[in-house]
Amino acid sequence: MAYTAQELNTRVELQRFTTTTNDFGEEIKAWTTYGQAFAKVEPLVGREYVASGAEAGEVNLKVTMRWRADTTRLDxxxxxxxxxxxxxxxxxxxxxxxxxxxxxxIE
Structure with missing residues (x-):
């Protein structure tokens, strides 16, 4: 799973679903960018694709980046x-x- 720095050649945005309040006191729910990172982006192939439980027609990726403690499955x-x-x-x-x-x- 190791990578070299030059393999982290794709900039990705990390977003989280947040709720904010506008000037009228209404709640606004939207995806908000909380970070950017350079990452290695690869399609899932072979055993990885089967192990992921993917259905035919889904586009699946494997994104490898430097460690971030703030990124979860909810993002x-x-x-x-x-x-x-x-x-x-x-x-x-x-x-x-x-x-x-x-x-x-996400379609």
């Missing part, structure tokens, strides 16, 4: 303008050095 990732739901977030080898996100496209 989403924007890759090249497309939104992806985070299916699973894993701390590789529990070393808090890299974060692996398994994602599927």
């Amino acid at each position: 989403r990732v924007i890759v090249r303008g497309d939104a992806f739901e985070i299916i699973d977030a894993q701390d590789i080898k529990y070393r808090r050095r890299e974060l692996l996100l398994y994602c599927k496209r």
Whole structure:
């Protein structure tokens, strides 16, 4: 699962669903960007694709980035303008050095 710095060549946005209040006291619910990172983005293939339990026609990605403690399955990732739901977030080898996100496209 190791990577080199030059493999982290795709900028991704990390978003969280938040609720804010406007000037009239109404609640506004929207996705808000809370961070950006450079990541290694790869499609799931072979055994990884089958192990992820993906259905035919889903676009699935594996996003590897430097460790962030604030990213969870409740968030989403924007890759090249497309939104992806985070299916699973894993701390590789529990070393808090890299974060692996398994994602599927949001239609």
